[in-house]
Amino acid sequence: MPATIRDVARACGVHVSTVSRTFSAPNLVNPETRGRVLSTAEHLGYRPNRAARALITGRTTNLGLIVADIANPYFPPMIKAAQSQARLRDHHVFVADTDEDPAVEEELVRALATQVDGIVLCSPRMANGAIEVLAREVPLVVVNRVVAGLPTVVMDVAHGAKQAIDHLVGLGHRELAYLGGPRGSWTNKEIRRSAVAVARSHGVSLTVLDSVAPTEAGGVAAAEDVRRAGVTAVLAYNDLMAIGLLGALKGLGLTVPGDISVVGIDDIPLSSAVQLTTVATPTAAAGRAAVDMLLRYDSPTRTGRGPGRPVVEHTIRTSAQTTLPTTLIPRQSTGPGPYEPASFRDARGAESDLQS
Amino acid sequence: MPATIRDVARACGVHVSTVSRTFSAPNLVNPETRGRVLSTAEHLGYRPNRAARALITGRTTNLGLIVADIANPYFPPMIKAAQSQARLRDHHVFVADTDEDPAVEEELVRALATQVDGIVLCSPRMANGAIEVLAREVPLVVVNRVVAGLPTVVMDVAHGAKQAIDHLVGLGHRELAYLGGPRGSWTNKEIRRSAVAVARSHGVSLTVLDSVAPTEAGGVAAAEDVRRAGVTAVLAYNDLMAIGLLGALKGLGLTVPGDISVVGIDDIPLSSAVQLTTVATPTAAAGRAAVDMLLRYDSPTRTGRGPGRPVVEHTIRTSAQTTLPTTLIPRQSTGPGPYEPASFRDARGAESDLQS
DNA sequence: GTGAAAGCGCTAACAC
DNA sequence: GTGTTAGCGCTTTCAC
Numbered sequence: 248m249p250a251t252i253r254d255v256a257r258a259c260g261v262h263v264s265t266v267s268r269t270f271s272a273p274n275l276v277n278p279e280t281r282g283r284v285l286s287t288a289e290h291l292g293y294r295p296n297r298a299a300r301a302l303i304t305g306r307t308t309n310l311g312l313i314v315a316d317i318a319n320p321y322f323p324p325m326i327k328a329a330q331s332q333a334r335l336r337d338h339h340v341f342v343a344d345t346d347e348d349p350a351v352e353e354e355l356v357r358a359l360a361t362q363v364d365g366i367v368l369c370s371p372r373m374a375n376g377a378i379e380v381l382a383r384e385v386p387l388v389v390v391n392r393v394v395a396g397l398p399t400v401v402m403d404v405a406h407g408a409k410q411a412i413d414h415l416v417g418l419g420h421r422e423l424a425y426l427g428g429p430r431g432s433w434t435n436k437e438i439r440r441s442a443v444a445v446a447r448s449h450g451v452s453l454t455v456l457d458s459v460a461p462t463e464a465g466g467v468a469a470a471e472d473v474r475r476a477g478v479t480a481v482l483a484y485n486d487l488m489a490i491g492l493l494g495a496l497k498g499l500g501l502t503v504p505g506d507i508s509v510v511g512i513d514d515i516p517l518s519s520a521v522q523l524t525t526v527a528t529p530t531a532a533a534g535r536a537a538v539d540m541l542l543r544y545d546s547p548t549r550t551g552r553g554p555g556r557p558v559v560e561h562t563i564r565t566s567a568q569t570t571l572p573t574t575l576i577p578r579q580s581t582g583p584g585p586y587e588p589a590s591f592r593d594a595r596g597a598e599s600d601l602q603s
Numbered sequence: 604m605p606a607t608i609r610d611v612a613r614a615c616g617v618h619v620s621t622v623s624r625t626f627s628a629p630n631l632v633n634p635e636t637r638g639r640v641l642s643t644a645e646h647l648g649y650r651p652n653r654a655a656r657a658l659i660t661g662r663t664t665n666l667g668l669i670v671a672d673i674a675n676p677y678f679p680p681m682i683k684a685a686q687s688q689a690r691l692r693d694h695h696v697f698v699a700d701t702d703e704d705p706a707v708e709e710e711l712v713r714a715l716a717t718q719v720d721g722i723v724l725c726s727p728r729m730a731n732g733a734i735e736v737l738a739r740e741v742p743l744v745v746v747n748r749v750v751a752g753l754p755t756v757v758m759d760v761a762h763g764a765k766q767a768i769d770h771l772v773g774l775g776h777r778e779l780a781y782l783g784g785p786r787g788s789w790t791n792k793e794i795r796r797s798a799v800a801v802a803r804s805h806g807v808s809l810t811v812l813d814s815v816a817p818t819e820a821g822g823v824a825a826a827e828d829v830r831r832a833g834v835t836a837v838l839a840y841n842d843l844m845a846i847g848l849l850g851a852l853k854g855l856g857l858t859v860p861g862d863i864s865v866v867g868i869d870d871i872p873l874s875s876a877v878q879l880t881t882v883a884t885p886t887a888a889a890g891r892a893a894v895d896m897l898l899r900y901d902s903p904t905r906t907g908r909g910p911g912r913p914v915v916e917h918t919i920r921t922s923a924q925t926t927l928p929t930t931l932i933p934r935q936s937t938g939p940g941p942y943e944p945a946s947f948r949d950a951r952g953a954e955s956d957l958q959s
Numbered sequence: 960g961t962g963a964a965a966g967c968g969c970t971a972a973c974a975c
Numbered sequence: 976g977t978g979t980t981a982g983c984g985c986t987t988t989c990a991c
Binding site: 261262263264265268275276277280299301302303304305 | 960961962963964966967968969
């Protein structure tokens with residue numbers, strides 16, 4: 248039975264409002280009184296009940312962070328960065344995992360909505376329409392997806408894909424494949440779009456392969472398809488798949504990069520260990536940026552007359568779109584291809600020139 | 604400005620308590636009325652405010668899960684299992700990461716305490732005393748540590764260590780090392796205690812080595828120490844360190860298992876990929892068990908007279924200790940040692956016999 | 960600088 | 976089966 252504000256008030260002969268002020272607006276209370284309140288509070292082990300406070304202020308100082316799969320090593324750095332950034336701003340982050348299921352995703356947003364001030368939605372698998380609906384119920388920041396009208400943080404994977412394809416073509420590869428990711432993934436579409444365009448601009452072929460899951464197992468499962476495609480280089484949707492593929496190709500008697508070059512995307516910790524060439528995405532920066540955007544939503548403001556009449560406005564001040572740069576990290580999973588190494592300008596704008 | 608229970612009541616000409624009952628005790632309300640309430644609620648987009656509900660019932664239907672390091676692949680399976688188990692019981696799990704810092708750990712427990720019904724503390728780094736104090740403020744279940752008087756879930760790592768040492772001695776190793784984990788770790792102490800005892804019982808030497816961190820980097824950093832120790836086999840505190848060690852030993856020109864055998868503990872997903880011999884610990888089962896124990900705490904009961912006088916009792920009905928079995932998984936990181944392979948009984952009780 | 964009082968959204972006796 | 980009512984613990988006008 249924890250101590251309440253009333254217990255503290257009684258114990259040091261002061262009114263509850265004074266105790267309340269001691270915690271929420273210390274400068275409004277006489278230093279001497281404040282000291283007395285603080286010490287009795289300490290003595291009674293009093294801690295403000297956040298549910299009660301939330302009820303009246305409309306703010307919980309909690310944030311939600313929803314990811315597709317905690318077990319995917321891509322996410323933990325982002326989660327950690329988000330948590331520490333939130334902590335700097337005196338907020339807490341609640342993490343939840345959707346198991347790559349759009350329905351669970353939606354349910355989690357709804358469940359979290361009433362107990363957080365906002366939610367970071369990472370790599371959502373929901374349809375855009377569903378996200379837009381939810382955004383009306385709770386402040387949302389979307390990571391790894393562009394949703395019109397919502398603040399978003401994305402990696403520049405289009406340029407990442409270009410860097411990867413340029414790298415492979417530069418090594419002398421002309422029959423390439425892209426091993427795709429989840430259907431609902433914006434990132435997947437973006438990579439594919441860019442890879443296709445860049446390959447065409449180089450005049451090389453690019454086969455798009457489907458996959459079963461954005462995991463190692465998914466990479467393993469795709470090995471046979473890759474071999475059958477007869478390509479000499481593969482770009483995978485993410486490192487996890489690339490690593491699975493790496494092992495499975497060897498199992499098929501193919502050498503990497505001798506027979507086939509493999510490039511991943513993300514640069515998860517494991518990738519340097521297995522010497523996977525990859526495109527690094529700044530996940531920690533994305534986590535921090537997302538939290539910052541969430542906290543930049545208008546603070547709740549009370550309107551209406553009389554005490555205890557909070558009307559929380561979720562108007563966002565900025566629906567900024569942050570795009571974070573990616574970096575190619577050449578390692579030993581890529582090597583010379585069967586053709587004369589190509590040479591070309593690696594201009595930043597090359598890919599987007601093609602789009603028009 | 605979300606709809607409240609009052610809006611719904613007004614909109615379908617019924618009293619708020621009827622609306623409340625429709626959601627918290629549907630069978631107490633006339634099916635016809637219930638239907639009307641439900642549909643207007645749906646129409647207005649009403650969802651019960653959990654903070655308000657928590658305030659009066661004393662229950663949040665949220666659980667906290669605190670882990671040392673989300674980025675350690677050991678934890679995600681446990682987190683996922685806990686989340687899905689909680690979901691079955693209509694609860695949510697908030698995950699938080701302490702970065703292996705005891706102070707952060709304590710702070711997080713306190714911060715979560717008022718917004719969850721209980722907390723699962725995984726692999727705590729705090730002192731037992733601190734945990735006992737916190738347990739008075741919020742229901743706690745401890746995983747990977749035994750704390751007297753608290754419900755705990757532990758892996759039988761003592762037996763796991765015995766399995767590992769037996770395995771190595773059986774292969775003909777007689778100069779062994781244990782590469783230890785974090786100082787605050789109960790598991791670390793337990794493994795060391797058991798490994799030392801079992802080694803003695805076999806009449807082989809076991810050097811205990813300290814480490815900098817329970818991560819791949821920690822394993823890498825320890826390689827030189829391991830080499831200098833002149834042993835032919837190493838048991839590491841966890842797979843992550845074992846894997847780091849594996850790579851670094853090769854870097855030092857040693858072959859595994861030719862020159863040196865390496866055994867890990869945990870069986871994280873990565874371990875099968877690198878063919879690490881390890882002791883599997885049932886982390887998912889631990890997550891489920893911990894959630895079950897938390898939900899087995901006495902439900903809050905209102906005492907005192909009059910409405911709205913919740914007195915939450917945290918008496919736990921059982922302070923059970925669950926011990927989960929471990930399994931040795933021999934792979935290719937262990938091989939024959941320089942001595943005649945030993946043969947001995949692998950009796951389950953052998954190690955504990957030595958303790959007396 | 961402090962007290963008084965209203966009320967956030969909801970639940971749970973208690974009446975009828 | 977439904978309405979009435981009193982508050983959960985807290986914050987915030989408004990007086991003084």
